[in-house]
Amino acid sequence: MNTQSSEQILNNRLQVKTSIDVVRWLAFQGFAFRGHDETPDSKNRGNFLEMLKLLVSYNDKVGKLVLENAPKSSKYTSPKIQKEILEVLAKKVRNKIREDVGNSKFCIIVDEARDEFKRLEQMTIILRFVDDDGFIQERFFDLVHVKDILALTLKNEISAVISHHCLDIQNIYGQGYDGASNMRGEWKELQALFFKDCPYAYYVHCFAHRLQIALVVTSREAIQIAHMIAIDELESGKGINQIGTVKRADFHMQELDSRLGEGETKLLALSSALDPNDAYRSFNIDDICCLAEKYYSLDFSENEKINLRFQLKYFKVDVLTNPKFQSLSSIADLCRRLLETEK
Known part of the structure; x- marks a missing residue:
């Protein structure tokens, strides 16, 4: 038996x-x-x-x-x-991602879409973080159905997912959305809601989406301009109204740039001071100190802020002479090498 x-x-x-x-x-x-x-x-x-x-x-x-x-x-x-x-496997995958994130800082990348079959709004949540080996990881974390696409609803649902997996909302150090026009107002309000709770949750507009808009607008307007040149309207003045096409292209590009606020633009510009490309040509001690003081002041004590400038001077001499820090192509490469060498 x-x-x-x-x-x-x-x-x-x-x-x-x-x-x-x-x-x-x-x-x-x-x-x-x-x-x-x-x-x-x-x-x-x-x-x-x-x-x-x-x-x-x-x-x-x-x-x-x-x-x-x-x-x-x-x-x-x-x-x-x-x-x-599938649900059991998904839970195991999410637990592994949670384990990989640990207590590190992370960014959230969120996109909204409509499930036409179920007639429901849904959003994807992706976590971007640096793993223990210094590699940047982007992991699809969850797909959530939402009753509406109001900013507060989205914020509450995202927070619920993060809290459910014991991730600290205060560790959110960045947020990114696609910036679609039908959601632009909600995304903007959502940025503000998270920024209120997480002082370092700086927003960066999806660069893939920026590039897509730029290419679409440029190609569309370029075709119209080429056509006007071909029929001699630009020189003869017959196409005076069509000149607005060129202005519209410029307007579209300006409108695209406006989706990144002045603070976020400045943040990206200052961050480039850490770029190791071209033998650290962009390395700028003043910009790095400004980055620490203005954007990440809570991460540094007053003594650390004072010592930072002197440490950066030694760092610059070290990386320029240390073969292990040569031929790096990105800030991610630099971070990984710093981790490997325990600098």
Whole structure:
């Protein structure tokens, strides 16, 4: 009786493990699970069931336990079971990301989209942080459905996710959103709400989105200008009204720049003083001290602020003569090398 029971337990574990392995593989590859027709007579029952069939063809022991050979009450292949396994895997991934973040500072990157199938608003939350080896990581952390896209709602939902995983909101040192026009007002208010709670949660407009807007506007206006030149309207004055096209392009670029506030623009400019490119050509002690004093004053004691200027002078001499600090191409490379050398 005990032998039979032990064998049944092992068979059950193998059956569940097979489903888990298929779910994990499909999730890792980013493949769809379901098929349009999952009936036994279908020629393509979807990736999940077809992968199970493939595993069966290579393993007779598995074949005796899954699909048609599994008990009707415990096949472990239903969409509900697939989702439950996915949820367990997602929780393990989030726990690992949380472990990697530790007590470090981190940035949040948030994007909003609408689930047209469910008619629900949703937002993705991505964490950007530096791991223990000094590498910058960006990790998709959660997908949250929200009742509306008001700034306070988004702020509360983001805070709930962060708090649920025991991350300190005070450790948020940056926030970024795509700046889409339909959400611009809400994003701006959301920035202010987080900045009120987190004094170092500086906002940076998504540079990919800035580049996209710049390219779209420039290409569109360039085509119109080329057309006017081709038909001689720019020289003859016939196209005097179309000259507004050039002005509109300039306006679009100015409007794009305005999405970064003066404070954020200054922050990015000062940060470039740490850039190791071209033999530390941008290295500027005054700018670095200003960065510490104006933007991160709570991270430095008064004595540390006073000593910082002298330390930076020694640092500059050291990095320019130390071979380990040559040929670095980014601030991230510099941070990693400082960590490796314990400077």
